[in-house]
Amino acid sequence: MKLVNPANKRRHTLIVVGSGLAGASAAATLGELGYHVSCFCFQDSPRRAHSIAAQGGINAAKNYQNDGDSVYRLFYDTVKGGDFRAREANVYRLAQISVNIIDQCVAQGVPFAREYGGTLANRSFGGAQVSRTFYARGQTGQQLLLGAYQALERQVQAGTVTMYPRTEMLDLIVIDGRARGIVTRNLVTGEVDTHLGDAVILGTGGYGNVFYLSTNAKGSNVTAIWRAHKRGALFANPCYTQIHPTCIPVSGDYQSKLTLMSESLRNDGRIWVPMKKGDKRTPDQIPETDRDYYLERRYPSFGNLVPRDVASRNAKYVCDEGRGVGETGLGVYLDFGDAIRRLGRKAIEERYGNLFDMYQRITDEDPYTVPMRIYPAIHYTMGGLWVDYHLMSTIPGLFVIGEANFSDHGANRLGASALMQGLSDGYFIVPYTVGDYLATNKLDKVAETHSEIRNAVACVQQTVQKLLGINGKRTVDSFHRELGKIVWEYCGMSRNAQGLETAIEEIRSLREEYWQNVKVPGSGDDFNQSLEKAGRVADFFELAELMCVDALERNESCGGHFREEYQTADGEAQRDDEEFSYVAAWGYRGYGNREDLSKEPLEFQYVHPSQRSYK
Amino acid sequence: MRIKLKIWRQKSRNASGRFVSYPVENVNPDMSMLECLDVLNEQLIQQGEDPVAFEHDCREGICGSCGFMVNGVAHGPLPATTVCQLTMRHFNDGNELVLEPWRARAFPLIKDLVVDRRSFDRIIAAGGYISVSTGSAPDGNAIPVPKEAADRAMDAAACIGCGACVAACPNASAALFTGAKMTHLGILPQGKPERDVRAIRMVAQMNEEGFGGCTNIGECTGVCPKEIPLEVIAAMNRDYFRASWRERDNVVTTIRPFTEWSTGSKLQVDPPSGR
Ligand SMILES: Cc1cc2nc3c(=O)[nH]c(=O)nc-3n(C[C@H](O)[C@H](O)[C@H](O)COP(=O)(O)OP(=O)(O)OC[C@H]3O[C@@H](n4cnc5c(N)ncnc54)[C@H](O)[C@@H]3O)c2cc1C
Ligand code: SF4
Ligand code: FES
Helix, strand or coil, X not given: CXXXXXXXXXCCEEEEECCCHHHHHHHHHHHHHCCEEEEECCCCCHHHCHXXXXXXXXXXXXXXXXXXXXXXXXXXXXXXXXXXCCCHHHHHHHHHHHHHHHHHHHHHCCCCCECCCCCECCECCCCCCCCCEECCCCCHHHHHHHHHHHHHHHHHHHXXXXXXXXXXXXXXXXXXXXXXXXXXXXXXXXXXXXXXXXXXXXXXXXXXHHHCCCCCCCCCCCHHHHHHHHCCCCEECCCCEEEEEEECCCCCCCCCCCCECCHHHHHCCEEEEECCCCCCCCHHHCCHHHEECHHHHHCCCCHHHCCHHHHHHHHHHHHHCCCCCCCCCCCEEEECHHHHHHHCHHHHHHHHHHHHHHHHHHHCCCCCCXXXXXXXXXXXXXXXXXXXXXXXXXXXXXXXXXXXXXCCCCCCCCCCCHHHHHHHHHHHHHHHHHHHHHHHCCCCCCCCCCHHHHHHHHHHHHHHHHHHHHCCXXXXXXXXXXXXXXXXXXXXXXXXXXXXXXXXXXXXXXXHHHHHHECCCCCCCCCCHHHHHHHHHHHHHHHHHHHHHHHHHCCCCECCECECCCECCCCCECCCHHHHCEEEEEECCCCCCCCEEEEEECCCCCCCCCCCCCC | CCEEEEEEECCCCCCCCEEEEEEECCCCXXXXXXXXXXXXXXXXXXXXXXXXXXCCCCCCXXXXXXXXXXXXXXXXXXXXXXXXXXXXXXCCCCCEEEEECCCCCCCCEEECCEECCHHHHHHHHHHCCCCCCCCCCCCCCCCCCCHHHHHHHHHHHCCCCCCHHHHHCCCCECHHHHHHHHHHHXXXXXXXXXXXXXXXXXXXXXXXXXXXXXXXXXXXXXXXXXXXXXXXXXXXXXXXXXXXXXXXXXXXXXXXXXXXXXXXXXXXXXXXXXX
């Protein structure tokens, strides 16, 4: 890998979009190296990125517990957990870097949980049989993000990074085939601006909000990567989405988002439903003999700690059988009764206190005495822009990091590994690979008046004016909710060909209606939250169709992509390695046209694909 | 249930503002305060009116985006709860709720219930970090951290930067926020080397932003959604005193006595570079 001469670094301007774990760590590190960095986020402060909400923890192959962990085992677990749909080389590198991340974060002052002797504590997480997850109470994402944010602010102070909060990227500027800048809208004044640079790095997070109800923050969106996709970046595996098994069930149609209960709860909580259909007794009235601890029964070796896709699917099965609990019948119990008897209430309080408080605040029930009710919800998107080993997209000079790329998790992500990937990409990978790109390419200065720049600005202004001009009858939210229902119904926890075809039609006609009948109040030249949403939902509409197209194309089940037609006799996902051991990378071909499919074959040299078993 | 919302409406920083009352029908007790505003906004858009601007993102009480006064109390009546987690079951049918933005000189208004809190970022930029560049860290277990210290650091680090403490304080002081960061980093062995310079710079920035001084009233901790204790302010004062004494000859050229900044008068410290 080539290096950039230190004296030359400050001559390069780099654009980092996003200030989550991936974006903030990248911007801070690039600033430390001496580059000139412009960093963007849509919130009022970089510290508010969605990463802040991660609860459970971050994996690293430290083997501090001496329980047989190693870089190889983390690599193996991640490839297997991803149902053999990830690139081995990327995953191996991720496992290697995992140990450096912990060191870096400790040095920054991240207050990880400690043992009495002062060493770092660990817990175990779904899909692993070793204890390799580092955590800071139930606020691991917050503490890691604050660490990265503080490093970022240190660079702001040093003058290497300029931070642009409340600024949304609305287009990518591509000149002579290379990414050379972005078009932004200032969310307070409405001003549309351009920012030019020698490379653009997107760390803009996942697109789970296409489902409307998800555990993502309300502002999480696909806009930045979608607009880059429309400028030529391939979009990989859009249908790989993760449904998290432990969320608070939906309670009413006013609901604006779903709340996750950290997966770490499955360490001590036991999941069950009544044996009998339609058992309306309260949980304390149901004796042990009438309870079905279905995960422990079906998966004796992993029990309640099976990976997320397996846990979610099984919850769906028991609810489909009519054994679900709560008013809607869409829920299962997560019971801490045993753990409290065994370890005492204090120990449980110490481990999960803030999660229990949150649950109580939302549901008005006390989880120390009444089992929690949980149900799966959309949580994470494994798909994203296609990147090579250097995390560069198919547009030279456009790098994609964190949840926004597709790189490491295959068809299913293991718990506590998104934080690891975001920080690995941002602190330890992209700072080097961007340097290599700059050192090996001659980048001429771009004239501010270049026609591509004017063209991109005009595009953005047109979209804004168009949305404001429709002045129809329905609000943006009402469309978004309806879109979400379609995607959840047909492209959610399980999918089939017929449903997906229906979904594509419904999405198309709703999208038509959107452009005729949406009502966006206010103007384009001030603070207008409806307008922000309207642009994002327009992009979700296009993405939603591509997700269904991708799901329809993939005639197999793998990880979070469960096609009902392809399952084993006992209802597990059935892969088809002969036909589908590839990354599906889609190319944009104009509004409303079917996208072009390219395939990157996956080869496995070390971890041999097998039927995933957690029995 | 039915709720009446009396909301501060102001189009922009320089426009004049006023309260406007809106009835909201069909409020479900399980809704959050923000979902109740969503319902109102859907109505307003349908009627062709400008929806109420309010800040939010995670809706889980962790990002610190949301926040406004509810009947004069920052984040409303429920202790340790942000408005995004405040459910309507804590109010009664027919209640009138008065919603107002945070009001402080250092938080200029943007629109309706939205204010500009970048001053908080600048306080952190002044010194709220440990200077360790990527790649230079020793092994995570190289420096043991007593469990008690890690726990206390975590208590202080839980601050979400929402600004409720400032809004609740009659002096509009940012002492709880600033003290929380100084305590978090100051307790840990990794944060010790920069403790003095951090104290001096962060306090100086706090004053420069126009936050008032702390006169130990304690309103801040009462409304803090993360229950950051007043001790962090005592710790800040202690660090600041000690630092000013130790550093009197070098880093700081013109440091003024505590009483002056604590009563809100402007402090002149050498400005941190690069601002
Ligand atoms: C509730 C919850 C709990 C989780 N818990 C865990 C856990 O315990 N362990 C784990 O490993 N993972 C967890 N995850 C997943 C993990 O938090 C995320 O995958 C990860 O934080 C994503 O980080 P990121 O930096 O890629 O993106 P984000 O943190 O989403 O940041 C995106 C950034 O991009 C900016 N942005 C987006 N679009 C634009 C635009 N158009 N213009 C300008 N800026 C833009 C935003 O402002 C933001 O700064 C959890 C996720 C959720 C939802
Ligand atoms: S100290 Fe409390 S009230 Fe103040 S910003 Fe932090 S969390 Fe909010
Ligand atoms: S919206 Fe994030 S704390 Fe309330």
